[in-house]
Amino acid sequence: MTETWANASGEAGAVSGEAGAGDVRMATVGGLDLHLDLSGHRVRLGLETALRDAIRIGRLGVGTRLPSSRVLAADLGLARNTVAEVYSQLVAEGWLTARTGSGTTVAERRAAADPDVNDAAHPETAAPRYDLRAGVPDLSAFPRRAWLATARRVLATAPDRLLDYPDPRGLPQLREVLAGYLARARGVVTDPGHIVICAGFAHGLAVTCRALHARGAGTLAVESYGHQAHRDIALAQGLRLRPLPVDGSGADLGEAGGADAVLLTPAHQFPLGVTLHPRRRREAARWGGVVIEDDYDGEFRYDRQPVGALQALAPDRVVYAGTASKSLAPSLRLGWLVVPPRLLDAVAAQLAAGPSALDQLTLAEGIASGGYDRQVRRARLAYRRRRDRLVAALGRQHRHVTGIAAGLHAVLELPGTGTERLVITRAAGHGLALTGLESYRADGAGPVIAGDRAGLVIGYARPPEHAYTTALARLCAVVSSPASITDGNHYQPLA
Amino acid sequence: MTETWANASGEAGAVSGEAGAGDVRMATVGGLDLHLDLSGHRVRLGLETALRDAIRIGRLGVGTRLPSSRVLAADLGLARNTVAEVYSQLVAEGWLTARTGSGTTVAERRAAADPDVNDAAHPETAAPRYDLRAGVPDLSAFPRRAWLATARRVLATAPDRLLDYPDPRGLPQLREVLAGYLARARGVVTDPGHIVICAGFAHGLAVTCRALHARGAGTLAVESYGHQAHRDIALAQGLRLRPLPVDGSGADLGEAGGADAVLLTPAHQFPLGVTLHPRRRREAARWGGVVIEDDYDGEFRYDRQPVGALQALAPDRVVYAGTASKSLAPSLRLGWLVVPPRLLDAVAAQLAAGPSALDQLTLAEGIASGGYDRQVRRARLAYRRRRDRLVAALGRQHRHVTGIAAGLHAVLELPGTGTERLVITRAAGHGLALTGLESYRADGAGPVIAGDRAGLVIGYARPPEHAYTTALARLCAVVSSPASITDGNHYQPLA
Numbered sequence: 001m002t003e004t005w006a007n008a009s010g011e012a013g014a015v016s017g018e019a020g021a022g023d024v025r026m027a028t029v030g031g032l033d034l035h036l037d038l039s040g041h042r043v044r045l046g047l048e049t050a051l052r053d054a055i056r057i058g059r060l061g062v063g064t065r066l067p068s069s070r071v072l073a074a075d076l077g078l079a080r081n082t083v084a085e086v087y088s089q090l091v092a093e094g095w096l097t098a099r100t101g102s103g104t105t106v107a108e109r110r111a112a113a114d115p116d117v118n119d120a121a122h123p124e125t126a127a128p129r130y131d132l133r134a135g136v137p138d139l140s141a142f143p144r145r146a147w148l149a150t151a152r153r154v155l156a157t158a159p160d161r162l163l164d165y166p167d168p169r170g171l172p173q174l175r176e177v178l179a180g181y182l183a184r185a186r187g188v189v190t191d192p193g194h195i196v197i198c199a200g201f202a203h204g205l206a207v208t209c210r211a212l213h214a215r216g217a218g219t220l221a222v223e224s225y226g227h228q229a230h231r232d233i234a235l236a237q238g239l240r241l242r243p244l245p246v247d248g249s250g251a252d253l254g255e256a257g258g259a260d261a262v263l264l265t266p267a268h269q270f271p272l273g274v275t276l277h278p279r280r281r282r283e284a285a286r287w288g289g290v291v292i293e294d295d296y297d298g299e300f301r302y303d304r305q306p307v308g309a310l311q312a313l314a315p316d317r318v319v320y321a322g323t324a325s326k327s328l329a330p331s332l333r334l335g336w337l338v339v340p341p342r343l344l345d346a347v348a349a350q351l352a353a354g355p356s357a358l359d360q361l362t363l364a365e366g367i368a369s370g371g372y373d374r375q376v377r378r379a380r381l382a383y384r385r386r387r388d389r390l391v392a393a394l395g396r397q398h399r400h401v402t403g404i405a406a407g408l409h410a411v412l413e414l415p416g417t418g419t420e421r422l423v424i425t426r427a428a429g430h431g432l433a434l435t436g437l438e439s440y441r442a443d444g445a446g447p448v449i450a451g452d453r454a455g456l457v458i459g460y461a462r463p464p465e466h467a468y469t470t471a472l473a474r475l476c477a478v479v480s481s482p483a484s485i486t487d488g489n490h491y492q493p494l495a
Numbered sequence: 496m497t498e499t500w501a502n503a504s505g506e507a508g509a510v511s512g513e514a515g516a517g518d519v520r521m522a523t524v525g526g527l528d529l530h531l532d533l534s535g536h537r538v539r540l541g542l543e544t545a546l547r548d549a550i551r552i553g554r555l556g557v558g559t560r561l562p563s564s565r566v567l568a569a570d571l572g573l574a575r576n577t578v579a580e581v582y583s584q585l586v587a588e589g590w591l592t593a594r595t596g597s598g599t600t601v602a603e604r605r606a607a608a609d610p611d612v613n614d615a616a617h618p619e620t621a622a623p624r625y626d627l628r629a630g631v632p633d634l635s636a637f638p639r640r641a642w643l644a645t646a647r648r649v650l651a652t653a654p655d656r657l658l659d660y661p662d663p664r665g666l667p668q669l670r671e672v673l674a675g676y677l678a679r680a681r682g683v684v685t686d687p688g689h690i691v692i693c694a695g696f697a698h699g700l701a702v703t704c705r706a707l708h709a710r711g712a713g714t715l716a717v718e719s720y721g722h723q724a725h726r727d728i729a730l731a732q733g734l735r736l737r738p739l740p741v742d743g744s745g746a747d748l749g750e751a752g753g754a755d756a757v758l759l760t761p762a763h764q765f766p767l768g769v770t771l772h773p774r775r776r777r778e779a780a781r782w783g784g785v786v787i788e789d790d791y792d793g794e795f796r797y798d799r800q801p802v803g804a805l806q807a808l809a810p811d812r813v814v815y816a817g818t819a820s821k822s823l824a825p826s827l828r829l830g831w832l833v834v835p836p837r838l839l840d841a842v843a844a845q846l847a848a849g850p851s852a853l854d855q856l857t858l859a860e861g862i863a864s865g866g867y868d869r870q871v872r873r874a875r876l877a878y879r880r881r882r883d884r885l886v887a888a889l890g891r892q893h894r895h896v897t898g899i900a901a902g903l904h905a906v907l908e909l910p911g912t913g914t915e916r917l918v919i920t921r922a923a924g925h926g927l928a929l930t931g932l933e934s935y936r937a938d939g940a941g942p943v944i945a946g947d948r949a950g951l952v953i954g955y956a957r958p959p960e961h962a963y964t965t966a967l968a969r970l971c972a973v974v975s976s977p978a979s980i981t982d983g984n985h986y987q988p989l990a
Contacts, residue, residue, distance in 0.1 A: 136659055136660070142655075142658050144651075148650050151643070152643055156639075160635050161634065162826060163634040163824040163825070163826045164634055164826060165820070168697075198848070199847075199848035200848065206845075207847075210705075214554055214731065215556075232844070236844045329658040330658070331657060331658045331851060331852035331853060332851050333848065333850065334851075342556060346554070349731045352697045352731075353694035353697070353828065353848035355694070355828060355851065356828050357826035358826060358827070359854070
């Protein structure tokens, strides 16, 4: 990593030691402050650790010359031998190089020295070659240049006060444009005062659950298929769960019993893909408790008329949750809640966290300029094409996917959980990552769908464009094998 | 706003008292359970605090009707007069409304009750010309260009995988460099596996409190002077508060009684400015419960040797919390926790939110390159100069500030709360924003500091450099007026 934050020379600096009030001394090496814990028997260990860490994280760059052991020992008030031993140890470990005439310098780093960071920096070694897991968009489609250009404009023009603690409910500028966007794009009924910006859906869900719990709620009804991570969040906030049956009309709130609230994916059930039937929508709108509407992919509707947010039918009882994780990128951790008036204070009291104000303003500018809408339209077109290719390719194998009217995934039903596991294992052998319905099923859900339904949840958004053709071909090869899969089309499709 | 949550109708709820295991009784008000600490002479204070807290955090919503004083007194086994006095006090403070015929209800929140949000929503109208409030750094010193340059490099080089959902505990790259940084800069004993990245201190505190509560903790001891927002966070996570006396040696844990955890600012008590005495540090390290160490300005130590983190003395029981809010900017919402092994899973289970992965990587590169350290050193130098100018300017008025060995604020003691309010009002008339010790005092703290201490908390970091001279001059003018302030220097300074 090269030094560009400001101006570091990387040359050997003077070393000065000060006697600590207790056991901590400070030395300056190569222009950098090092705090050394030199108490008791830890003298040697403290110096060794401080130097090793400084090298590991690049604070002492390759080639930096260290003071002689005599100078450093004198400045720190240590025995010269102690410093010399530390230098020897670090030379033996490969962190330092000792050459006659040029003293002790920081060595070239070995690639293997840092497994964690190494792994993250070289994801290709850890990630599957073709990833058809659901829940993540095409990350290569994130508009890096546009985002950066907007961020630069924001940083160049934002007054200093925007660097202060932001309003915990979110920047007024973002809430203002979101109110307009949600009204026109999703039919949400709201105003900026009832929008709360959160750090992604998981945060919004946690905050909502916690607010409900603080106001006396005990049980959250959930769809019997969904993300385990979301169920874990509700549990961690003190709520009990009640799984609801999901059929071809969506979740059945008739089974919610005395639950205080329900978490639904009305526009496009995750993962089964069905749309909540208009009758069920009306029932949900009339239901007595609070509805948390997870509108995770509401922007991505292909064939039918847009299905507006359920929130519009009951804005006094629906907490609407949206996210930039699918339209832009999950790593931004940007989401929003639309909160009924009577819950607003309770939700706000639980916020604690929020996204960077600079990111909030960048998104606000993106929405206001129309760039966000264009990005959504581009993505919708690209994902629709991918969906059509998926449907066509599997159709040639006489296989039919369901839940395809919207979103970034489809379901290929299979005759049973055994087959599901077999296909997923076979796929992994072909470098193809897939998940099955089983992994989304709530504990204790019971046989909520007739026929012990099983299947693949195929996320077609995730592979970069150039890899999608191969991913599809491998998927077809895996599911067409008569040795592993019996025909699943006798089963009643969900949608 | 009306109170209509679920089965709580907003009408008078049944009130039932239960004898607590010790001194805690539970009453049901408006359908919600309230836990009241009614031990000994603190009966009235306990009831008052419990009701105020329940309203503040939204547990008792606007319009909720409280039981009559007669009914609540009977159910709690208290004298009716005690309950009536508490109601009167809360009506006087604006939390409750009493109307003939409709009983006592929770009042509409006044705009003034929520200065933070209000202020944040309209900063341009609310911002004073000269802001000497504590808790915020010099925002004009944020290294915009360096931050943007690093962010650009991150976005240009990061693999797509970094746009995916980040590790909820934080990016490995950031945790790696933070482990090294915290070790050398603050003497923290840790490794990347025990670091958790959070969205600022408030988030870290909420997560920690929630994890402690989930593991059975009931009471958090807090310093009797501190941020009300932090106390509100603990309350919102279900903890009760026990204020600790703070004297010239810092907080006295001897009064923590059966508290399960304590929130401390050991390096530089906020707002009083004292450093926790070595004896008290040792006591805190030996204390039986969990210590949350708020190291909000640990990087900014001026005169004395660095005071290392308390965490180093008891890494198995101290949750260390640091932040980039003072060293860079609060708007970034970047902070970190160092968590003892036995609490790690519980804390991780409560995370839900986290900062943008791109911001995390930008900070990691800043630390690794040494740019972060240089920024801290630049800021430390600038703040130290400001502090010296403050001390000198007030010294010419024969006034002496305390708590100045570190941090971004100092305390100018005043003879009483009346004077404190008068000076703050006068200052506002001069376009000068100041806060007093009174606004940081915990409800029910009692006379924890001998002499009914009062004073100004002067944040000298906040004004941009060009405005500091004028801000100082106005401060001197305000505090030097013989008409408003009698000499406060007869009072024993805290540090």
